[in-house]
Amino acid sequence: MRRIMGLMIGIFAAVLISGCAVKKDKIDVPPEKQLTMWHWLSDRQDVLEKLSKKYYEKTGIYVKMELFSPSEAYKQKIMASAQTDTLPEIYGILGSKRDKANFIKSGHVMPLSAEMKKNDSEWKKQFFRQAINSVSFSEGNEFKVPAGIYEVPLDVVTIQFIYNKDIFKKAGIDPDNPPVTWEEFVKAGEKVKATGVDYLISGFGEPWLASCLASNFAWNIMGENKMLATYRGEVSYTDPDWIKVFSLFDQLAKKGLFASGIVILSNKEAELNFSLGRAALAFNGSWAVNVYDEMTKEAAKPLDYGVMLPPKVSNANPVGIWGGAGTRLVVNAKSSKKDLAVEFLKWLTMPEQQKEWAIETKNIPANKNCIDLVPDKVKGFLEAMKYAYHPDTFPVQEDPVVQEAFSKGLQAIIIQEKTPQQVAEELDKLKKKQMEKQK
C-alpha cells in the first residue's frame, strides 16, 4: 500500500513539475520590442500567432497574442483593465457604439485618423467604405466623441439568410432561385414545414440577432431617416410602419415557421442545428462559413448551402442588411509603444497578410484589394456588401433600455404572448419615459 502511495505521489510530483516547465519555443525579446494584443477570437488564435511570428522574423518586434474567451469574459477583462489602466498595446472593444465612446472618452483609445490619412490616405484607401464607416465617429455624434477613425478593421461581415439547398430541393423549392419577396419567403416556409423540417433558425436567445432582422425589415419598410427619427423620439413605435415590422414576426410565428425554441437559442446552438440539417434557413453572419465547416468536417456529405438577402417587404426603400467591420482592433492611447502598435496593425492589414487571413479564417478581409482570394463559399456574403449598413454608423443610437425591451418584445411576439400592437405601445411608453429622463 505504501509503495502504491509513494508511486502516486511521485507521479503527481512529476506532473506538477512538468507543468511548471517553460515552453522552449517561446520567443525571447527585450520588453521594448514586445507588444501584447488581447482578443476573443478562439478560432483565429493560430493564424494570429502565425502572423505574429512572421512579423517578428521581418522586424524583430514580437506581438504576444493573448486569447480571452468566451466573449463575455473578454468584455469583463477589458472593462476591469481599463479601470486599472492595465490594457495592452492592442486590443478590441466588444460592445455597442456607446461602449466604444466610453473607452475613447476615457482616453484608452488612440485616434487613428492622422495615421490613416498619411501619404494621401494610403492606409485608409485599402479598406471597404463600410468598414471605415463602422470604425469612425461622425461629426456631431451624440456621444460627443471628436470625429475621426478609432479602430482598425481586420475583416468585414454581412448578416443574411443562409439556406440548406438539399432541404429546399426536398421541399420543391428551386435552390438556385431562393425567395425574393415576402410572399415567396412565407410560401417557401410552408413548403419546408410540410416536409417536417424547421424553417427559420437563429440565435434569438441572444437579443441582438432578432433586433438585427427587425432592423433589416424596418430599413426596407420605412428607410433610414424614419428609423433614426424613431431613435431621436420624433416617431413613435406605434407608427404603422413599426407595427408592420412587428407583424412580420407575428405572421411567421402564427404559421409556425420559426424553429422550436428559437427564443432561447444561442447562436452557437442555432449554427449547430443548421449544420445538422434540422432547419432549412439560418439568419447568420459571414463568420458562419468557418463555423459550419468546423461543425461538419467529419460529416459524410458536406453542407450544401446558399446565401440570400432578406425578403423584400416593401418597394418604398431598398433592402438592407447589417454589414461592415467585423473584427476591429484599437491601439491603447496610454501605451508608450503605441507607434509600434500602429505599425504592426498597418502591416496586418496589408494585402499579403489579409490574403492569409481570408484563406485561413474563411472571413472577408477588410482590405478590398485582396477580395479575389476570398473562398467561394464567402463570395455570396461579399457580394452583399453593397446592401450593407451598420447601426454603428448611425449618428444617433437607440437607448439601451429601449433596445432591450425591443428585443424582448420580439420574443414575446414569437411566443405569441403579445400582439404587435401591444409591443409597440409598451415600447412607445418606455421610450417616452427614457426621453423624459434624459431631459
Add this chain to the structure above:
Amino acid sequence: MAFVDKSNEKINALVRKYINDAKENLEYLKKSFKDPNILTNYLFVLPAFILFIVFGLYPFFKVFQLSTMAWDGLSKHMTFVGMQNFIEVLHDKVWWASVLNASWITFLALTIQNGVALILALMCAKDIRGGHVYRVIFYLPPVLSGIVIGLIWKWIFRYPDGILNFALVKMGMQHLVRDWLSNPATALNAVAVVHMWRGFGWGFVILLAGLQNIPHQIYEAARVDGANAWHRFIYITVPLMIPVFILVSILTILGSMQIYDIIAATTNGGPSYHTEVPVTRILASMQGAGRFGYACAQGIVFGVLLLSVSMFQLWVSKKMKQE
C-alpha cells in the same frame, strides 16, 4: 416635558459612556504600542487586516458610494444623483418581476428540494445497503458546474426530441409534450427543476450530518415507551433538527435567490422576461446598459432583501425554539 428631559438624560448618559469607552480604548492602544509583545501580535494580524480592508471593507463601501452615482463604469467622471437610482429601482417593474421569479424558485427549493433532501437523508441515515454509494451519487450534482448542468438539461428538455418529451411519448402522454424552456407557462418551473436537481445534494449532506448527531439512545428510549416511527420523527427528530433546518433553509434562500449560471445556460432570461432573476438584471444594467451606479443600487436593494428574509427567518426560528 418630563419625557423629553428623561430622554435627554438617557442620551447624555449614553454619549458619556461612549466617550469614556473610547478614551479607555485609546489608552489601551497607547500602552499596547509601548509594549513590544503586544505590538508583535498586532504585526501578525496586520496582513489579514489589510486584506480584509482591501478586499472586504473597501468594495463594500465603494458599492454604496457608486449606487449614488451615474457612472458608465469607465470614465473618471461620475455624477452624483443621490437616491435617484434607488427610487428608480423601486419603480422598475422588470426588476420586481425578476425578484418574484427568484422568490418562486426559492419557494420550490425550500419545499420540494429540501423535502426530497430530508427524505433521502432519513433513508441514508439508516444502515441501508450501499448507503455510502448513495451519498456519493446524491452529492454529485452540486459539485458539477452550473453551466454544464444547464446545457445537459437544455438537451433533456429539447422539443420535440429531448429525453423528457421522448419518455412522455413512450408512456402514452403525448398531450404533455411541449417546448418546456421556451414556453412562458413552463419555462420558470423547468429552470426551477434544474436548480433543485443541482441543489438537493447540499441539503442532503447537511441534513444527514444533523440526523447522525442525534443520539440513538433517545430513539431507543422512545421505542421502549411505545412510540411508533411517525411519533419518533415528529417528537424527536424534528425538534432536535430545528437548528439544522434553519441552516439549510437560510442556505437555500441565499443560494436560490442568487441563481444565475443555470439561467444563463438554459434560457438567458427568456422567453421575453419570464426567467429573469435579480442577478441577470444587475448584469443587464451593468454590461447591457452600462449603468454601473444603477446596477450597484440594484445590488444593495437585493442585499437588503436577502438580509431581511434571513433575519426574519432567524427570528421565527428563535420563537419556535422558545416554544
